[in-house]
Amino acid sequence: MNAEREQLKQARGEFVAQWGALGTQWGINRTMAQIHALLMTSPGPMTTDEVMEELEISRGNAHTNLKELVSWGLVRMVVRKGERRDYFEAEKEVWTIFTIVARERKRRELDPALLVLSHCADASEEMTSVEGKAFHDQVRQLQDFVAFASKMSDRIATMKHGLAVQLATKLLG
Amino acid sequence: MNAEREQLKQARGEFVAQWGALGTQWGINRTMAQIHALLMTSPGPMTTDEVMEELEISRGNAHTNLKELVSWGLVRMVVRKGERRDYFEAEKEVWTIFTIVARERKRRELDPALLVLSHCADASEEMTSVEGKAFHDQVRQLQDFVAFASKMSDRIATMKHGLAVQLATKLLG
DNA sequence: ATCTGGTTTCAATATTTACTGAAAATACAA
DNA sequence: TTGTATTTTCAGTAAATATTGAAACCAGAT
Numbered sequence: 001m002n003a004e005r006e007q008l009k010q011a012r013g014e015f016v017a018q019w020g021a022l023g024t025q026w027g028i029n030r031t032m033a034q035i036h037a038l039l040m041t042s043p044g045p046m047t048t049d050e051v052m053e054e055l056e057i058s059r060g061n062a063h064t065n066l067k068e069l070v071s072w073g074l075v076r077m078v079v080r081k082g083e084r085r086d087y088f089e090a091e092k093e094v095w096t097i098f099t100i101v102a103r104e105r106k107r108r109e110l111d112p113a114l115l116v117l118s119h120c121a122d123a124s125e126e127m128t129s130v131e132g133k134a135f136h137d138q139v140r141q142l143q144d145f146v147a148f149a150s151k152m153s154d155r156i157a158t159m160k161h162g163l164a165v166q167l168a169t170k171l172l173g
Numbered sequence: 174m175n176a177e178r179e180q181l182k183q184a185r186g187e188f189v190a191q192w193g194a195l196g197t198q199w200g201i202n203r204t205m206a207q208i209h210a211l212l213m214t215s216p217g218p219m220t221t222d223e224v225m226e227e228l229e230i231s232r233g234n235a236h237t238n239l240k241e242l243v244s245w246g247l248v249r250m251v252v253r254k255g256e257r258r259d260y261f262e263a264e265k266e267v268w269t270i271f272t273i274v275a276r277e278r279k280r281r282e283l284d285p286a287l288l289v290l291s292h293c294a295d296a297s298e299e300m301t302s303v304e305g306k307a308f309h310d311q312v313r314q315l316q317d318f319v320a321f322a323s324k325m326s327d328r329i330a331t332m333k334h335g336l337a338v339q340l341a342t343k344l345l346g
Numbered sequence: 347a348t349c350t351g352g353t354t355t356c357a358a359t360a361t362t363t364a365c366t367g368a369a370a371a372t373a374c375a376a
Numbered sequence: 377t378t379g380t381a382t383t384t385t386c387a388g389t390a391a392a393t394a395t396t397g398a399a400a401c402c403a404g405a406t
Contacts, residue, residue: 004300004301004302004305005302007296007297007300007305008297008300008302008304008305008308010296011293011296011297011308012308014292014293014296015289015293015312018289018293019289022282022285022286022289024392025200025281025282025285026200026282027198027199027200029363029364030364031364031365040311040315041308041311041312043303043304043307048382048383049382057365057366058365058366058367059366059367059368059383059384060365060366060367060368060384060385060386061364061365061366063383063384063385064364064365064384064385067384084373084374084381084382085381085382085383086382086383092311092314094314094315094317094318095318098318098322108198109195109198109199112195112198113195116188116191116192116195119187120184120187120188120191123180123183123184123187124180124181124184127177127180127181128177129177129178129181130216131181131216132177132180132181134216135181135184135185135214138213138214138265139188139214141265141267142213142267144267145267145268145271148341149271151345152341152344152345155344155345167344168321168325171325171328171340172324172325172328197362202393202394203394204394204395221352221353222352230395230396231395231396231397232353232354232396232397232398233354233355233356233395233396233397233398234394234395234396236353236354236355237354237355237394237395240354257351257352257403257404258351258352258353259352259353
């Protein structure tokens with residue numbers, strides 16, 4: 001039964017490659033997504049060199065993206081006693097992954113939008129012309145919606161897994 | 174009261190520029206986001222030439238991105254009787270904008286991920302080794318979650334505005 | 347049929363973003 | 377201290393993406 005070994009390697013390679021391609025759609029760079037996929041499906045923590053070798057990328061690239069993943073909280077550095085070099089392991093719990101990604105996306109997509117909208121809404125607050133009022137109104141509507149989406153996002157991402165499932169079941173049922 | 178005119182132009186310019194910058198965060202190209210912002214805050218439909226002039230971009234660029242916005246459904250082409258050239262106007266209703274964007278994001282981010290995950294889950298279905306089973310299990314969990322997110326997204330994006338607000342109020346309250 | 351105002355396409359170019367590889371820094375061990 | 381294994385940084389380069397501008401195209405008016 002060594003055919004399975006080969007099959008697994010195949011499937012995992014496929015997964016890593018495809019996940020990398022997906023990453024670009026998600027606004028995440030390909031390498032970062034690939035490393036994430038690799039670590040999520042790794043039986044144990046990996047070193048920088050293992051990642052480099054597996055993905056055939058440079059040390060600099062591996063390093064930068066591992067650090068980025070750590071800063072997101074999707075990957076942890078672990079030390080092995082007696083070992084000098086760093087090992088990396090990914091968070092595998094999907095709900096946890098989701099909450100991390102949701103938080104990050106909110107931070108990158110919603111928060112700055114809200115800032116812009118608030119500023120523009122304030123700047124047009126007092127306008128009296130038809131055009132001025134229409135502008136203010138439109139921006140205001142956008143602002144309200146984004147603020148709302150922001151709150152929702154917070155609420156959901158801070159839920160415990162079980163509670164979220166419960167809510168979802170009600171919604172989908 | 175012509176100071177307000179100036180102020181409005183200022184505020185709108187600001188909004189367009191910033192919205193464009195935001196677009197890049199959202200994985201939308203800058204010009205497309207700028208045109209969208211411009212049209213959302215325009216008192217009436219605009220021609221390609223007006224867009225070109227306002228944003229100081231080439232005809233080709235304006236054309237491509239207007240078409241892209243139309244294909245998303247965020248912008249409509251309108252014909253004015255007796256007028257030969259095309260006019261463009263944006264959808265202004267925020268909930269409608271949201272549902273369009275949600276649908277598109279699902280199509281670009283969730284659907285392809287689901288495809289990859291299903292494929293990898295299937296390919297590892299029968300594996301018997303510890304590593305094989307672990308891989309299958311991990312991919313499976315991701316698959317289940319993405320499928321779930323996909324369904325949720327559909328549900329919400331097809332809701333009528335009022336219903337969504339009602340649900341949200343319950344959730345936030 | 348051809349002119350005119352407008353749209354569409356696309357090869358060339360510019361801009362942005364990602365990646366490499368090697369040098370510099372760090373950290374531990376002898 | 378000096379040496380060695382490892383991490384970190386970053387200038388240069390490569391790859392991907394967006395933009396231009398001009399030519400080809402199209403449709404209605406003359």
